[in-house]
Amino acid sequence: MARIKTDNNLTRKEVIVTKAATLFREKGFKAASMRDLAEAVGVEAASLYNHIKSKTELLHELCFSVANRFLHKIDEVELEKNSSVEKIEKLLRFHINEMIHHYEEVYVSDREWKHLSDPYLSNFQNQRRIYRKRFAAIIEIGIKNKEIKSIDAATAVLIMLHAISGIESWHRSIKKISAEELEENMISILVGGLVNR
Amino acid sequence: MARIKTDNNLTRKEVIVTKAATLFREKGFKAASMRDLAEAVGVEAASLYNHIKSKTELLHELCFSVANRFLHKIDEVELEKNSSVEKIEKLLRFHINEMIHHYEEVYVSDREWKHLSDPYLSNFQNQRRIYRKRFAAIIEIGIKNKEIKSIDAATAVLIMLHAISGIESWHRSIKKISAEELEENMISILVGGLVNR
DNA sequence: ATAACATACTAACGTGTGTTAGCGATAAAA
DNA sequence: TTTTATCGCTAACACACGTTAGTATGTTAT
Structure with a gap:
């Protein structure tokens, strides 16, 4: 058997x-x-x-375990006494590493949450909205400090998060650069696009 | 009736x-x-x-009409006598506007192409691979010229394209900045992240 | 060894799916 | 007006799906 x-x-x-x-x-x-x-x-x-109650339960578990990891991280980062840019860089590096090392879960959580059903759906959407707001708030402080150039913070968040989800393509590509190189390249482009100069 | x-x-x-x-x-x-x-x-x-042959035919039509528009655009841009950065900016603005004004099609083409079946599937994947190579080639020339900082071109392409697909969130958000603002913000961050300084 | 439990199996259910066949209705061409 | 092609309808198909009930097998504790 x-x-x-x-x-x-x-x-x-x-x-x-x-x-x-x-x-x-x-x-x-x-x-x-x-x-x-x-x-x-x-x-x-x-x-x-x-072992499981339903197919959707599988999706719940995946989506919320990922969401919780990100929420815990931003809790942590917000408390640190760093500059905005340092905080953002830390968050980005976390996102990048999650996407590299927990690819499947993060990807699924990102693309398939639409198929959650209420009340899980609204819950998840709320968590995401709040996360983005908190991320945007960090950026806005950086803008006030003149650390970061004057841009729309929400747009910046959207760019950052979606750019990182592009690591999907890196996973699928045949000749990959190393994970470390990938991380440094992404940070260089993304943080470079934000900072004032 | x-x-x-x-x-x-x-x-x-x-x-x-x-x-x-x-x-x-x-x-x-x-x-x-x-x-x-x-x-x-x-x-x-x-x-x-x-009126139609099958459900999948609908997906074919959507995916390939979008893919063709991008291929025609890169044909055009490659021929121009501009700097690499100018070429990239032109491509990015095209992507952004496609995503703003032909949202549904572009989004579907981007996210649902997996459900194509061969030979359409391989065909589509090929076109995408080639498009990205050509995009990366433009970036690489820019790197050689010192217009663009020394980064992995493939990674840069991946960031650019996925960042733009984030316009999805802009469409869904309640209080949007204007389309023009969105475009300028995105260009500022993305091009800003590439250029040497 | 025996009882209690955890896990896997077979069989089947109701439902929703893409799609086809064949027939009426409508619009265009003669 | 008659003919012809276009378009929409009803009915039904075969199939794949998520899930349940009931039963057999294997594992752990007494």
């Missing part, structure tokens, strides 16, 4: 969620079927329901 | 494709059903097939 392997002291549910992330990224949430997922896990579709 | 309205000298097929773009953006290709589309058009689902 087939059994879900649980190496690295992961629960069976965690194994399923992880495989789901990969599948949702590859095919999209709607196009990825529970039968696909079952096959990836090495089990029959119905068996998954011994 | 219901009939598809064809104002502005559009064919009935064009009306369907346009509505499909909106629907695919809102729900995603997979989640948008032909019955949804039929309702949006004001007709029964089966009637759509008097």
Whole structure:
């Protein structure tokens, strides 16, 4: 009888969620079927329901675990006694590293949250809105300090976050530069685009 | 008997494709059903097939019409006798305006092309790969000229293109800055991040 | 060894999907 | 006006989907 392997002291549910992330990224949430997922896990579709409540629950878990990581980070960064530019750089580096090392989850959370259903959907959208506002607030302080050039902060946030989601293409490309190079290049372009000179 | 309205000298097929773009953006290709589309058009689902061959055909048309516009533009820009930075700025402004004024199509082409099926899929991927190479080549010339700081060109392209796709958030936001402001802000940040100083 | 539990299986359900066939209605051409 | 082509309708198809019920197998604790 087939059994879900649980190496690295992961629960069976965690194994399923992880495989789901990969599948949702590859095919999209709607196009990825529970039968696909079952096959990836090495089990029959119905068996998954011994561990999870529904397909959407998988999406909840992915979206909110990612969102929480970012919220915790911005909590941390806001408390530091750094310049705005330093804070922004720290946030950007965190985003970049999340996108490099937790690619599947972050990508899914970014692109597939539309398929959440209320109340999770509104909740998630709220968290995102708030996160962006806090990010924008940091930028606005930098603008007042003349650290940062006079631009629309919301637009700047939008550029930063979406630019980083482009790491998707880096993952898919054949001949990649190293992760470190990628990080430095991105920081150079993004921070370089903000600062006053 | 219901009939598809064809104002502005559009064919009935064009009306369907346009509505499909909106629907695919809102729900995603997979989640948008032909019955949804039929309702949006004001007709029964089966009637759509008097005008189109299949659901995927709608996606083909959207993806390739967008891709062709960008390819034509880069053809044009490459021939001009401008500096690299000027060429890049021209391309970026084109991207931004496409994203502002042909939002639905461009967004769908960007996010839903995965659901194309071969041979369209490989074809589309190829066109994208080539487009990015040509964009990167312009940047590389700029780097050699010292117009542009020494960065990985492929990474720069990836940042630029994805940053622009963030205009999606601008469309969805409630209190928007004007389209002109948006364009200038984006150019300022993106070009500012590239140039040597 | 036995009881209790966790996990996987088979079978099937209701629903929604893209699409086709065939027939009436309408508009365009003769 | 008659003919012809265009367009929309109803009905139905085969299929894939998420999920449930009930049962068998394997694992852990007593």
